[in-house]
Amino acid sequence: MTTFLILVLVLLVALTVFSLVRGVVAFLKTTKVDLETGKGETATDMQLLQNKMMFNRIKYQALAIVVVAIILAISQ
Template sequence: MLLVLMGLVAFSLIRGIVAFLKTTRIDLESGEAETASDMQLAQNKAMFARIKYQALAIVVVAILLAVSR
């Protein structure tokens, strides 16, 4: 379970970084600070998923520590 959650954290982090890089590239090519809202939503969605999976992983570790005592 913990390994699956760790994989999901990494996957969400990579998706968020890719969305960020795409947004930055759009900004640089257009010369404007305004980016497509779709890319911003993708960043927010990926980063929220990462936080959610990290929290679940912490809960699993806490349960494992509690059971091992």
């Protein structure tokens, strides 16, 4: 059971990092578009993607914390 939970934890950490990287890339693209055009109106798609990825990061981090708490509860 502990091995399974550790694998789930590793998967959640990987998803957290992936979401973080995608969110930062979307942020950088948004900034680049804003700098090139001088308008913030064209970047709405990237802003939506950035918000989605950052929300996903928070979800995966919360799930990882729950898995760690379960692992600690089982080990004691």
